[in-house]
Amino acid sequence: MSTYTASLLADVGILTLGALSVYVILATGQLSLGNAGFMAIGAYLASYLTVVAGVPLTSALVIAALCSGIIGVMIGFPALRLKGIFLAMATLGFGEMIRSLFLNLEITGGAGGFHGMAHVSVTYVWIWVGLILVLVWLMESSRAWLEMRAVADDETAANLIGLNTTMTKIGAFGMSAAVAAVSGGLFAHHHVYIEPGNFGFERSIDFVLAVILGGSTIGAGSLVGAALLVLLPEQLRALDDWRPAAFGALLIIVLLIRRQGILDRSLLRRFTFRKQAA
Amino acid sequence: MLLQQLVNGVTLGAVYTLLALSFSIVMGILGILNLAIAELFMIGGYLGFAVITAHLSLPVAVAAGMAGAAAISAVIEKIGYEPLRDAPLVTPMLSTLGFSIILQNIATNMWGSDPLQLPDEFLGGRIALGPVSIGELQLIVIGVTIVLVAVMAYIVQRTSMGRALRAVAENRDVARLLGVSGSRITLTAFMMSGALAGAAGVLIAIHYAAITPYVGVEIGLKAIAVMVIGGTSRIWGALLAGPLIGIAEVLTVAYGGSQIRDFVVYGFMIAILLFRPQGLLGGSGADQGQRV
Numbered sequence: 001m002s003t004y005t006a007s008l009l010a011d012v013g014i015l016t017l018g019a020l021s022v023y024v025i026l027a028t029g030q031l032s033l034g035n036a037g038f039m040a041i042g043a044y045l046a047s048y049l050t051v052v053a054g055v056p057l058t059s060a061l062v063i064a065a066l067c068s069g070i071i072g073v074m075i076g077f078p079a080l081r082l083k084g085i086f087l088a089m090a091t092l093g094f095g096e097m098i099r100s101l102f103l104n105l106e107i108t109g110g111a112g113g114f115h116g117m118a119h120v121s122v123t124y125v126w127i128w129v130g131l132i133l134v135l136v137w138l139m140e141s142s143r144a145w146l147e148m149r150a151v152a153d154d155e156t157a158a159n160l161i162g163l164n165t166t167m168t169k170i171g172a173f174g175m176s177a178a179v180a181a182v183s184g185g186l187f188a189h190h191h192v193y194i195e196p197g198n199f200g201f202e203r204s205i206d207f208v209l210a211v212i213l214g215g216s217t218i219g220a221g222s223l224v225g226a227a228l229l230v231l232l233p234e235q236l237r238a239l240d241d242w243r244p245a246a247f248g249a250l251l252i253i254v255l256l257i258r259r260q261g262i263l264d265r266s267l268l269r270r271f272t273f274r275k276q277a278a
Numbered sequence: 279m280l281l282q283q284l285v286n287g288v289t290l291g292a293v294y295t296l297l298a299l300s301f302s303i304v305m306g307i308l309g310i311l312n313l314a315i316a317e318l319f320m321i322g323g324y325l326g327f328a329v330i331t332a333h334l335s336l337p338v339a340v341a342a343g344m345a346g347a348a349a350i351s352a353v354i355e356k357i358g359y360e361p362l363r364d365a366p367l368v369t370p371m372l373s374t375l376g377f378s379i380i381l382q383n384i385a386t387n388m389w390g391s392d393p394l395q396l397p398d399e400f401l402g403g404r405i406a407l408g409p410v411s412i413g414e415l416q417l418i419v420i421g422v423t424i425v426l427v428a429v430m431a432y433i434v435q436r437t438s439m440g441r442a443l444r445a446v447a448e449n450r451d452v453a454r455l456l457g458v459s460g461s462r463i464t465l466t467a468f469m470m471s472g473a474l475a476g477a478a479g480v481l482i483a484i485h486y487a488a489i490t491p492y493v494g495v496e497i498g499l500k501a502i503a504v505m506v507i508g509g510t511s512r513i514w515g516a517l518l519a520g521p522l523i524g525i526a527e528v529l530t531v532a533y534g535g536s537q538i539r540d541f542v543v544y545g546f547m548i549a550i551l552l553f554r555p556q557g558l559l560g561g562s563g564a565d566q567g568q569r570v
Contacts, residue, residue: 090548
């Protein structure tokens with residue numbers, strides 16, 4: 001595998017995790033436009049741990065995920081008083097604040113960025129992606145997931161039948177923050193250099209795009225969306241300067257003709273059925 | 279020095295006000311975040327820039343920016359919003375994002391990614407008022423903003439079209455039962471919003487005497503914060519919040535360093551969302567927002 005292919009594959013993996021972090025929140029009916037903020041926390045914390053404190057990478061990633069998850073829960077308490085587009089705007093503000101914070105934080109290099117991380121292979125990235133995909137897949141068939149869907153469908157009704165909707169939403173928020181942090185830690189150790197500009201609004205939007213394009217009703221959709229988002233611009237190389245425009249147009253077309261995203265349960269069932277028949 | 283900073287802050291705030299109103303019209307009436315507004319603002323700026331450097335008068339430049347942005351906004355509404363009206367709120371938001379990617383790409387390819395500078399001959403003189411000096415262009419920015427806001431206020435409050443807009447904002451279905459054409463009002467809202475964004479773009483080009491394809495992302499996102507701070511349910515909150523944020527921003531840059539500017543603005547926005555979600559000027563019982 002050439003370095004170029006490996007790098008693309010690693011990017012797909014990292015984006016898949018970012019997309020999954022949005023997917024988990026979306027499952028409770030809330031939209032986050034600030035997950036790049038949690039990604040930044042994970043990236044900087046994991047890098048600081050491996051470079052300055054000499055912690056092994058895997059432990060650093062776990063610690064970063066836990067810390068970010070706790071921050072997510074702490075932010076979730078006040079933020080989840082807000083709903084819908086207001087929560088989305090608050091998370092947007094959170095993401096920009098975190099970026100601005102790292103821009104001013106001298107111990108992590110400020111605007112100059114942070115480096116010194118050891119490069120990790122694409123295989124290591126995908127082990128994490130695989131683990132978290134399995135975790136999400138297991139969650140999707142759990143009771144907790146049903147409660148999350150209930151909150152998404154009708155929060156008042158979910159409350160009335162005795163579900164603790166606040167805890168469900170905060171739990172989802174915390175898990176989302178943890179997954180985004182892993183994505184950030186892997187990003188930092190794959191690209192071996194990070195700067196606050198890596199974790200801006202565009203990154204948060206990429207996560208949301210991957211989920212919506214790939215399919216927001218099923219975890220594997222994030223994988224499809226991430227692959228599309230990373231690999232498609234490479235395929236559009238012939239268009240040269242007009243690549244972004246072609247991509248934007250394609251995005252609009254997909255939303256118009258298949259708004260549930262490319263992958264949904266009925267499509268997946270058809271695929272698995274065909275495989276069984278063959 | 280402080281007075282001078284205040285004047286600069288108010289000028290920047292005037293642009294924020296227009297842009298926040300632009301976001302607010304679509305948000306207030308349709309409940310969606312139109313992310314393409316940031317790029318309509320940028321395109322408006324380039325159009326106005328082109329007119330000014332062609333030695334045409336300033337009103338023509340503002341009109342060109344407004345007309346161009348309104349026309350593009352109408353296209354966005356027809357392709358990107360109307361077919362997705364009944365989809366979850368994220369979907370039309372992302373389709374407007376698709377348009378903003380396209381618009382930014384067009385601008386980079388047409389005008390390059392380097393900033394374009396307004397030649398000195400267009401800069402105009404400065405007027406000294408005691409210790410403060412105001413650029414003629416700064417006065418124009420503030421003046422145009424006041425005129426546009428007044429026109430907007432008149433349209434929304436006094437005309438039958440404005441009444442229809444407010445009716446649809448209140449309850450789309452009931453408004454339609456009463457004979458208001460929902461789709462026509464939606465188109466009107468998008469075009470008005472586009473026109474304001476375009477005008478704001480021309481004004482920012484005049485204010486900075488320069489324009490880049492990235493001005494939309496830089497200023498546009500912050501206009502969302504201004505809209506929230508002013509209150510999404512009350513369009514006029516932007517009149518207070520725009521200058522407020524403009525001044526706060528200029529003061530942080532002058533006395534605290536440019537790096538913490540964004541931190542202050544977004545921190546303020548989150549505080550408002552948490553403690554006063556109806557915004558500074560909002561009434562009680564503001565809409566808490568729909569599910570996405």
